[in-house]
Amino acid sequence: MALGSPFRSALRVALAVVLLAMGLVAASGCGRTPPIEFPLNLEGREPASVSPKQAAAIRQALTELFGTPNEPRVPDGVPLDLKRLAMAAGAVGGDAQGRQRGLYRRHCVTCHGIAGDGAGPAAAVLDPYPRDYRRGIFKYTSTRSGAKPIRKDLQRTLYRGVPGTAMPSFAHLPSEQAEALIDYVIYLAIRGETELYLLQLVVDEQSYLPPDMDRVMEEGVLPVVESWLLPERNQQEWVVTPPPRPEVDRPEVLAASIAKGRELYLAKDSQCVKCHGPEGDGNGEEKELYDDWNKPKKGVTPEQTAALARLFKLPLQRLRPRDFRKGVFQGGSGPADLYLRICVGIKGTPMPAAGPAPGVPGPLKPDEIWHVVDYVRSLAAGAPTPQ
Amino acid sequence: MPSRIGRRRFLERSVASLGAMAAAWGVPAVLRASAAWGDLVGRFVYDGKAPERKKLKVDKDVDCCGKFDIRDESLMVGPDGGLANVFLYVRSRKVSICPELEASLPKQVKLDNRDCIFVPHCLSIWYPKQEFYTVNSDPIAQNIDFRPLGDLPANIILSPAPGKNVDATWKFNKSQLVPVPIACNYHPWESAFILPRDNPYVAISAADGTFRISKLPVGKIEFQAWHERSGYLETPQWLRGRFEMDIRAGVNDLGTIKLAPDRFER
Amino acid sequence: MNRDPSSPLDRRFPIAHLLAWVTAGATFPLIWMGGFVTTYRAGMAVPDWPSTFGYNLFLYPLESWLSVFDVFLEHSHRLIAASVGFLTIALSAALWLGDRRRWVCWLGVVAVLGVSFQGVLGGLRVIADERVLAKVHGCTAPLVFACLASLVTFTSAAWRTRRDSGLPSSAAQGGNAARCDRLISVLIAAAIYLQIVAGSQLRHLTPHEHAFWFAVWVWIHVIVGILLLLGIIALGVRLRVGRGHAARVARRGRLLVGLMPLQVILGAATWVTNYGLPVWFTENVWEVEYTVVAGGAWQAIVTTAHVAVASLLLVIAVSLVLWQVRLTYVETEACGDE
Numbered sequence: 001m002a003l004g005s006p007f008r009s010a011l012r013v014a015l016a017v018v019l020l021a022m023g024l025v026a027a028s029g030c031g032r033t034p035p036i037e038f039p040l041n042l043e044g045r046e047p048a049s050v051s052p053k054q055a056a057a058i059r060q061a062l063t064e065l066f067g068t069p070n071e072p073r074v075p076d077g078v079p080l081d082l083k084r085l086a087m088a089a090g091a092v093g094g095d096a097q098g099r100q101r102g103l104y105r106r107h108c109v110t111c112h113g114i115a116g117d118g119a120g121p122a123a124a125v126l127d128p129y130p131r132d133y134r135r136g137i138f139k140y141t142s143t144r145s146g147a148k149p150i151r152k153d154l155q156r157t158l159y160r161g162v163p164g165t166a167m168p169s170f171a172h173l174p175s176e177q178a179e180a181l182i183d184y185v186i187y188l189a190i191r192g193e194t195e196l197y198l199l200q201l202v203v204d205e206q207s208y209l210p211p212d213m214d215r216v217m218e219e220g221v222l223p224v225v226e227s228w229l230l231p232e233r234n235q236q237e238w239v240v241t242p243p244p245r246p247e248v249d250r251p252e253v254l255a256a257s258i259a260k261g262r263e264l265y266l267a268k269d270s271q272c273v274k275c276h277g278p279e280g281d282g283n284g285e286e287k288e289l290y291d292d293w294n295k296p297k298k299g300v301t302p303e304q305t306a307a308l309a310r311l312f313k314l315p316l317q318r319l320r321p322r323d324f325r326k327g328v329f330q331g332g333s334g335p336a337d338l339y340l341r342i343c344v345g346i347k348g349t350p351m352p353a354a355g356p357a358p359g360v361p362g363p364l365k366p367d368e369i370w371h372v373v374d375y376v377r378s379l380a381a382g383a384p385t386p387q
Numbered sequence: 388m389p390s391r392i393g394r395r396r397f398l399e400r401s402v403a404s405l406g407a408m409a410a411a412w413g414v415p416a417v418l419r420a421s422a423a424w425g426d427l428v429g430r431f432v433y434d435g436k437a438p439e440r441k442k443l444k445v446d447k448d449v450d451c452c453g454k455f456d457i458r459d460e461s462l463m464v465g466p467d468g469g470l471a472n473v474f475l476y477v478r479s480r481k482v483s484i485c486p487e488l489e490a491s492l493p494k495q496v497k498l499d500n501r502d503c504i505f506v507p508h509c510l511s512i513w514y515p516k517q518e519f520y521t522v523n524s525d526p527i528a529q530n531i532d533f534r535p536l537g538d539l540p541a542n543i544i545l546s547p548a549p550g551k552n553v554d555a556t557w558k559f560n561k562s563q564l565v566p567v568p569i570a571c572n573y574h575p576w577e578s579a580f581i582l583p584r585d586n587p588y589v590a591i592s593a594a595d596g597t598f599r600i601s602k603l604p605v606g607k608i609e610f611q612a613w614h615e616r617s618g619y620l621e622t623p624q625w626l627r628g629r630f631e632m633d634i635r636a637g638v639n640d641l642g643t644i645k646l647a648p649d650r651f652e653r
Numbered sequence: 654m655n656r657d658p659s660s661p662l663d664r665r666f667p668i669a670h671l672l673a674w675v676t677a678g679a680t681f682p683l684i685w686m687g688g689f690v691t692t693y694r695a696g697m698a699v700p701d702w703p704s705t706f707g708y709n710l711f712l713y714p715l716e717s718w719l720s721v722f723d724v725f726l727e728h729s730h731r732l733i734a735a736s737v738g739f740l741t742i743a744l745s746a747a748l749w750l751g752d753r754r755r756w757v758c759w760l761g762v763v764a765v766l767g768v769s770f771q772g773v774l775g776g777l778r779v780i781a782d783e784r785v786l787a788k789v790h791g792c793t794a795p796l797v798f799a800c801l802a803s804l805v806t807f808t809s810a811a812w813r814t815r816r817d818s819g820l821p822s823s824a825a826q827g828g829n830a831a832r833c834d835r836l837i838s839v840l841i842a843a844a845i846y847l848q849i850v851a852g853s854q855l856r857h858l859t860p861h862e863h864a865f866w867f868a869v870w871v872w873i874h875v876i877v878g879i880l881l882l883l884g885i886i887a888l889g890v891r892l893r894v895g896r897g898h899a900a901r902v903a904r905r906g907r908l909l910v911g912l913m914p915l916q917v918i919l920g921a922a923t924w925v926t927n928y929g930l931p932v933w934f935t936e937n938v939w940e941v942e943y944t945v946v947a948g949g950a951w952q953a954i955v956t957t958a959h960v961a962v963a964s965l966l967l968v969i970a971v972s973l974v975l976w977q978v979r980l981t982y983v984e985t986e987a988c989g990d991e
Contacts, residue, residue: 094723161944193537204564
């Protein structure tokens with residue numbers, strides 16, 4: 001048989017396309033996947049400032065304490081369930097009865113990265129970026145200013161998702177698997193803070209190598225664990241349960257509450273308008289706001305910021321103060337959720353706590369916070385701004 | 388057989404020997420009490436012409452803060468070259484603490500929000516014994532935001548003065564290796580540094596560059612010098628701003644430490 | 654030989670064409686199933702191959718197969734794949750037995766090799782636990798599908814007798830316009846394949862990949878998608894029957910024009926159900942609150958439909974190209990070129 005010339009040219013074109021496609025695939029990383037390891041947290045550090053010996057010593061210490069992505073370990077005194085961690089860690093797979101392994105890599109790693117650094121493959125195109133667990137700071141909590149989240153806060157985020165962002169709701173996940181993921185997230189957070197301590201100790205302080213593991217436990221691991229246990233143990237002091245909402249069924253009562261809320265919103269005490277603007281549309285005086293994960297990327301001058309960019313995995317991302325009129329609240333738009341956001345603030349962002357904390361009285365009382373909640377919800381519902 | 392005179396002499400001798408023994412123990416103890424502690428003094432000098440302090444951009448609460456001449460505090464050089472706000476602290480981990488210090492030091496370390504800046508710019512706190520106290524003296528709301536590594540982060544609002552909720556206290560739980568920056572989210576030009584340590588041996592150089600760390604235990608101690616512009620205050624003699632000193636009783640004078648301007652370049 | 658309708662032997666064996674249809678028809682659900690396996694991340698639900706948890710592929714107990722969702726997806730995918738394999742072998746045999754055109758018979762062998770290669774690739778992906786192989790498996794599947802679909806075209810009676818339904822070949826078939834149409838069609842087919850490759854990069858992610866490359870592939874996928882939409886609409890406009898094109902060609906053009914906007918909508922829906930509404934949308938277009946639901950029905954169906962329709966588009970585009978080329982050279986062919 002002789003192929004006609006049109007077929008030949010068509011074949012040539014098709015072959016060219018296939019080769020081009022394969023070339024592109026190869027360029028983006030075709031080949032054997034290298035073994036999965038926790039990368040070292042060099043965010044904001046000159047790579048050359050950490051010598052290979054120091055990096056190896058830090059990695060060694062972390063592996064000794066926390067294991068690897070396939071085989072997690074917990075040091076003594078860390079109250080995490082190793083069985084759950086084993087379910088969340090490792091390569092994705094299951095057995096004939098449907099028992100899962102590798103849950104974190106199945107559901108989370110695409111955005112949150114293998115070490116929980118919030119810089120997974122899909123992270124760069126997302127706004128806001130996925131959470132970086134390694135500083136132990138979580139945004140939507142019910143614990144007073146300064147404290148770590150309680151388990152219930154992480155459960156809430158996992159089950160509900162974060163509306164308006166790429167964080168999905170994992171309500172479909174069986175509860176056993178969800179709990180395993182929560183344990184793994186806490187594990188990554190504790191590991192991350194220990195890693196920051198080790199970097200400070202080994203690189204900044206230039207301590208002798210290998211680092212003294214007793215000192216690392218005493219100064220690095222145990223204070224972090226204590227901070228996680230603190231709000232769980234002292235719920236009375238550190239966890240906020242929104243008090244019962246005052247009756248606002250009747251329209252005139254609600255209107256009065258909204259008016260009072262607006263008054264408090266505009267008051268100089270709480271300074272809401274600084275960021276959220278007098279109309280609650282997010283157009284406050286403060287234009288350049290960054291969360292904790294992005295602040296280190298900002299230099300004093302634009303040249304400095306450009307120079308800093310190469311020290312971080314993801315580019316600088318601005319924070320937008322919430323526009324209440326849009327009604328999209330990432331921490332949840334129910335009254336109790338808004339109460340918590342105002343009372344304890346949003347950790348890791350400039351949004352401060354308006355309610356009390358141990359030693360800090362705070363500008364707003366519980367009923368005042370409810371008035372502000374009513375005002376904010378009225379804006380979200382589309383009510384015109386009262387004059 | 389002991390006579391009455393013999394018994395008395397015995398008693399006298401016993402008392403005398405007891406007294407001598409007590410003296411033998413007591414005197415060195417007294418001597419130890421005054422001889423076991425030393426002071427470290429010295430003066431940091433900026434070896435060059437002091438650069439002009441840049442005026443900072445005050446674009447928030449301008450009606451209140453605009454009237455103040457708010458300038459950059461990151462490099463404060465006195466008229467005769469003295470460098471202020473250098474932290475000098477004990478780096479050795481285990482160091483004995485003079486018992487008298489606890490009584491002499493204030494129970495609270497105060498950070499004031501006054502005239503739209505933090506006063507003082509640099510503080511240190513002996514966290515097991517002292518409490519951090521912050522107060523707002525301005526008629527506008529202020530915010531205190533700091534994140535000590537491995538410790539609870541803070542983001543506190545203080546209401547305008549005078550009024551309620553103008554002050555707050557905070558507990559530190561961990562010794563920090565370097566000073567922690569304090570920021571205000573409402574007024575981005577404000578900045579301060581606080582160093583929580585588990586011993587009181589921290590000095591911050593005064594406006595004329597002089598410093599004194601009182602009642603250090605005698606013996607070899609390692610010190611760390613830090614400045615906000617340079618980080619670890621490295622000199623040709625001090626690798627990463629660290630040096631070891633054999634502290635003797637009395638005053639140990641480091642002398643004048645001249646610091647080259649290139650260390651403080653932004 | 655050329656103008657002769659199929660020989661008596663061929664007439665007695667339209668079975669090849671029927672088998673080609675069944676095989677290609679079975680490959681479409683196979684691609685759907687494979688898409689579901691990836692969407693639900695069930696690629697490693699069965700850790701061994703070619704056995705299933707030690708059992709022979711065809712002897713895995715029904716209850717165990719149906720009781721675990723991940724295993725159901727993966728095992729079904731294997732079963733359908735095995736069926737397609739058998740069908741392809743049968744097709745190749747039918748071709749060798751019944752078709753005089755040697756090149757079609759060899760194409761049948763190529764199809765068998767292709768399907769086997771796909772099977773082995775899938776098996777290796779599981780044995781080596783290697784996501785990169787999953788990526789390649791997803792990129793070669795549409796090529797095999799296209800090969801099988803082209804066999805449908807080549808075994809069709811219309812192709813063999815060069816009977817054209819509708820207008821006789823006219824001047825519109827030759828000349829520069831026709832060359833331009835052909836070129837556009839080929840480019841469209843190539844672009845569809847490029848889109849499939851880009852999509853495969855976005856679906857099969859290993860933890861190591863740098864966020865930069867993902868962003869690059871997203872932009873490629875979106876930009877080429879928009880260009881494809883415009884190109885297909887332009888082609889559809891050009892390939893109208895009124896302009897002298899054969900009904901066969903115009904029909905395929907219309908199919909593409911009908912499916913492409915659906916694919917674009919599916920693509921947008923895939924992004925939203927997986928990564929939420931983009932900020933520029935909620936800020937400037939419509940401030941609706943949307944929460945992504947992991948493992949949700951919408952997410953799974955929309956994403957997998959996007960994958961499956963892509964393969965369908967490729968196959969239609971390939972068929973379009975084949976017919977365009979075929980009908981242009983009706984006049985110019987002398988005997989022998991079959």
